[in-house]
Amino acid sequence: MTSYLLRGVSVLGADPADLLIRDGVVSSGAAGDAEVIDAAGLVALPGLVDLHTHLREPGREDAETVETGSRSAALGGYTAVFAMANTSPVADTAGVVEQVWRLGKEAGLVDVQPIGAVTVGLAGRQLAELGAMASSAANVRIFSDDGHCVADPRLMRRALEYVKAFDGIIAQHAEEPRLTEGAQMHEGEVSTRLGLTGWPAVAEEAIIARDVLLAEHVGSRLHVCHVSTAGSVEVLRQAKARGVRVTAEVTPHHLLLTDELAASYDPVYKVNPPLRTASDVEALRAALIEGVIDIVATDHAPHATEDKECEWAYARPGMVGLETALPVVLSVLGDRWDLIAERMSRTPARIAGLTGHGTDLSVGQPANLTLVDPSARRVVDPSELASKSRNTPYAGTTLPGRIVATFLRGEPTVLDGKAVK
Numbered sequence: 013m014t015s016y017l018l019r020g021v022s023v024l025g026a027d028p029a030d031l032l033i034r035d036g037v038v039s040s041g042a043a044g045d046a047e048v049i050d051a052a053g054l055v056a057l058p059g060l061v062d063l064h065t066h067l068r069e070p071g072r073e074d075a076e077t078v079e080t081g082s083r084s085a086a087l088g089g090y091t092a093v094f095a096m097a098n099t100s101p102v103a104d105t106a107g108v109v110e111q112v113w114r115l116g117k118e119a120g121l122v123d124v125q126p127i128g129a130v131t132v133g134l135a136g137r138q139l140a141e142l143g144a145m146a147s148s149a150a151n152v153r154i155f156s157d158d159g160h161c162v163a164d165p166r167l168m169r170r171a172l173e174y175v176k177a178f179d180g181i182i183a184q185h186a187e188e189p190r191l192t193e194g195a196q197m198h199e200g201e202v203s204t205r206l207g208l209t210g211w212p213a214v215a216e217e218a219i220i221a222r223d224v225l226l227a228e229h230v231g232s233r234l235h236v237c238h239v240s241t242a243g244s245v246e247v248l249r250q251a252k253a254r255g256v257r258v259t260a261e262v263t264p265h266h267l268l269l270t271d272e273l274a275a276s277y278d279p280v281y282k283v284n285p286p287l288r289t290a291s292d293v294e295a296l297r298a299a300l301i302e303g304v305i306d307i308v309a310t311d312h313a314p315h316a317t318e319d320k321e322c323e324w325a326y327a328r329p330g331m332v333g334l335e336t337a338l339p340v341v342l343s344v345l346g347d348r349w350d351l352i353a354e355r356m357s358r359t360p361a362r363i364a365g366l367t368g369h370g371t372d373l374s375v376g377q378p379a380n381l382t383l384v385d386p387s388a389r390r391v392v393d394p395s396e397l398a399s400k401s402r403n404t405p406y407a408g409t410t411l412p413g414r415i416v417a418t419f420l421r422g423e424p425t426v427l428d429g430k431a432v433k
């Protein structure tokens with residue numbers, strides 16, 4: 013196994029020093045025959061951890077596979093991703109989650125941790141085999157019907173009760189379906205102007221309010237996917253102040269983009285939950301800094317060209333995000349490296365109970381890390397993405413930061429900005 017010496021690297025913005033990677037861990041002592049990487053001007057972060065990735069395998073391998081999604085993740089600085097269950101077949105049995113987990117191991121580019129469905133077929137009618145998925149080789153601890161809301165309150169209560177036994181988490185896609193029927197974008201001034209049916213903020217907020225009460229009642233753990241409104245932030249703030257066991261994520265696109273973009277009628281901007289207003293963006297940024305929102309998660313949602321390059325009404329919602337997440341967050345938070353490490357690596361690893369990731373880069377710790385050039389600027393070119401899909405909302409946009417290298421347990425998955433396999 014090759015050793016690496018990162019010469020003159022700045023760990024989380026600290027003064028430049030050498031960092032030795034040997035036998036899969038951060039090491040000390042003589043560099044010996046280690047391969048030297050000139051890391052002057054580069055910043056080392058613990059490898060990023062994404063709690064919300066859609067890898068599309070099994071079922072839509074034309075849009076993404078576990079392997080192409082893993083490569084996209086590594087290029088984005090990630091060392092672990094959690095794969096959502098809305099595949100085909102749905103990841104609602106031990107068999108399917110084990111398949112995804114095994115495909116992740118075979119690709120060997122990031123640790124792929126499957127998320128199990130809450131309900132059979134994501135249909136919201138009966139609980140899936142949560143226990144069988146938890147005790148499978150994939151060791152599932154997070155369950156979600158993402159793409160769909162667990163709208164039935166009794167089912168949501170039962171799910172929270174069930175996973176409490178093994179300290180599992182229900183991750184909710186918060187959308188009251190009766191309030192979003194036919195919705196095409198955020199309900200507000202822009203939707204009125206464009207004549208498109210809106211998804212009101214309250215459709216998200218009402219479910220979060222209900223679910224924090226259910227989680228409080230049961231004493232179980234709730235995670236809220238892709239929080240998108242200022243009102244949701246207030247519900248979460250109050251719940252956390254009462255000690256409810258709730259965590260929440262925000263996506264890079266909800267931190268940067270607004271509903272005004274829908275006026276282009278370009279379906280690349282169609283996503284669930286929809287892009288909201290500038291004041292929502294402001295509230296989400298403040299909540300992320302404050303910690304009311306715990307983490308950034310990509311909601312990487314690759315879609316085939318025919319599902320995106322069509323009329324707005326027929327296009328599937330979702331955006332790819334793994335390769336642009338860190339640059340977008342850098343553009344929002346600036347070089348607050350410790351905060352970035354907290355929100356994109358340590359806290360997601362802690363929420364998921366994922367050991368070996370999100371650790372500090374001290375001697376003896378697993379060498380899961382990413383090297384970033386913060387002074388680089390990159391114009392996003394969809395044709396250069398490693399993802400199989402091209403649906404990025406940032407085509408032609410200049411973003412700060414370039415991911416130069418990523419290491420998974422001491423082995424490079426990305427070097428010189430290129431995937432090694």
Ligand SMILES: NC(=O)N[C@@H](CC(=O)O)C(=O)O
Pocket residue numbers: 066098158159160185282283284285311313314328329330331
């Ligand atoms: N975010 C999206 O717009 N789409 C996701 C589902 C989801 O995360 O809700 C997808 O699977 O395509």
Ligand SMILES: [Zn+2]
Pocket residue numbers: 158159160185237238284285
């Ligand atoms: Zn969702």
